[in-house]
Amino acid sequence: MxxxxxxxxxxxxxxxxxxxxxxxxxxxxxxxxxxxxxLRRVSLAVEHRVVPQRLQAGEGGVVRVRLRNTYDRTTRPLDVLQPGVRLLMPGARRTVPPIAPGEWGELRIPIEARRRGSYTIGSPLLRQTDPLGLSQVRRRLPARTEVLVLPTVVPLVGLPRGLNGRGSATGTSSATAAGGDPDAGVRAYRMGDDIRSVHWRASARLEEDLVVRVAAATTLGTALLVLDHRTSAYRLGPPEDRDDGEDGLEVAVTLGASIGHHLLEQDVDLTVVDHTGHVLVQGHDVADELLGVLAAAGTRRGELHPTAPAGTDAVVAVVGPLSGAEARTLAGLRRGAAIAFVLDDAAGVRDGSECAAVLRAAGWRVVPVDVGDAATPDGGAHLAHAWRGACTLTSVAARGPAHEEGVR
Structure with missing residues (x-):
């Protein structure tokens, strides 16, 4: 002009x-x-769909950006820019073909969840340009989607001594007064129950309504999992400057998620607490809840002083480097079998440091985990080996110190 x-x-x-x-x-x-x-009107409804809905760190997927034409005329080709999300997906610019009224258009963007955490996929940007390229109008399409990337779960094998051989929810197999069958109970018959589940002997004794046999809930015992999220325990810099090989928090979360998921799969009644004693999850059917909590877990201030519920059969702690006083605090938490995975890239746990000496003197099995080895692409095998070794140590504890030292 x-x-x-x-x-x-x-x-x-x-x-x-x-x-x-x-x-x-x-x-x-x-x-x-x-x-x-x-002056050209375009009315669009926008939504994001992440496939698959559950992502774990290291997995790939697709974000589907779906556009619905809510105007009464067919759109022209749409130039859509979807901003990227660091550590989740790159930005992408696509041209969406004309969309008829009431119909949907779609563009797909590959994603790769490089690190667990909570991410927000922001609003797409619609760019309208005239044929000569003299005028351009940009519009933000209202759409925000939260994506939760779960921590990696490493398959584990074995259970610590103290979690084997438990029979029922109370720890023993008992016969019910209704019929004497082990590990079974009865309840009133309900419409729709299988006739084959009717407990005829118990029904005859009651001389009233029918009752059906119900298997008693079983568990392998109770365990406490302590996850250390102290700010002072892990050396973390800004996200853009962090080196995966030095990020102890990520290794701690991966190990904690793997152990917790494994114990819950074995029907262990699990309580998970952080270093302050705050309960994160509790129960025997909380695997999804546990992964969701750990997905967004970060460092927290506070001193190390967890507590163990009464009747705990085993305690597993995933901690960063501990001072002598902190080790003594953790040592007093022992209930039954006790295992401490100590993350330390200085290898101070292996050579009889004060931390290891205090814990072992209190009856703990100390398993050093080198952060550098655990953060490599093959780190899952390293963590699985550490867990298997811990279970072996606890299973031979009754055979004497000499045999245990040989296993170590």
Whole structure:
């Protein structure tokens, strides 16, 4: 438009009528371009769909950005820009073909969950441009989606001594008064129950309504899992400067999630607490809840002083480097079998440090975990080996210190 004004002014000065036409054209074209973009109405509904819905760190998937035309006219080709999300997905610019009224258009963007955590996929940007490229209008399409990337779960094998051989929810197999069958109870018959589940002997004794046999809930025992999230325990810098090989928190979360998931799969009644004693999850059917809590877990301030519920059969602690006083605090938490996975890239746990000496003197099995080895692509095998070794140590504890030292 500025060129048009200067051209018209120059035409009058030079008395060139042809230049007046060129100047007017330069003035009119931008106005027409703006009308073609700024006044053209486009009404869209937008949503994100993440496939698969449950992502674990290291897995890939797809984000489907779906656009629905809520106007009464078919759209022109749409230029859509989806901003990227660091550590989750790159930004992408796509052209969506014309969408009829009431129909859906879609663009797909690959994602790779590089690290567990909570992420937000922001609003797409719609860019409308006239055919000559003189005018451009940008609109944010309202759509925000939260994506939770769960921590990696490493398959584990074995159970510590103290969690084997438990029979029922109370720890023993008992016969019911109704019929004498072990590990079974009865309840009143309900419409729709299988007739084959009717407990005829118990029904005859009650001489009233029918009752059906119900298997008693079983568990392998109770365990406490302590996860150390102290800010002072892990050396963390800004996210963009963090080195996976030095990130002890990520290794601690992966190990804690793997142990907790494994114990819950074995029907262990599990209580998970952080270093302050705050209960994160509790029960025997809380695997999804546990992974969800650990997905967004970060460091927290506070001293190490967890507590163990009464009747705990085993205690498993995943902790960072401990001072002598902190080790003594943790040592007093022992209930039955006790295992401490101590993350330390300085290898101070292996050479009889005060931390290891205090815990072992209190009857704990100390398993050092090197953060550098555990954070490599093959780190899962390293963690699985550490767990298997811990279970072996606890299973031979009754055979004497000499045999245990040989296993170590």
């Amino acid at each position: 500025a060129v048009g004004v200067l051209t018209v002014a120059g035409a009058f000065v030079l008395r060139e009528r042809d230049l007046i036409f060129v100047g007017v054209l330069a003035l009119v074209l931008p106005a027409l371009a703006w009308a073609a973009t700024g």
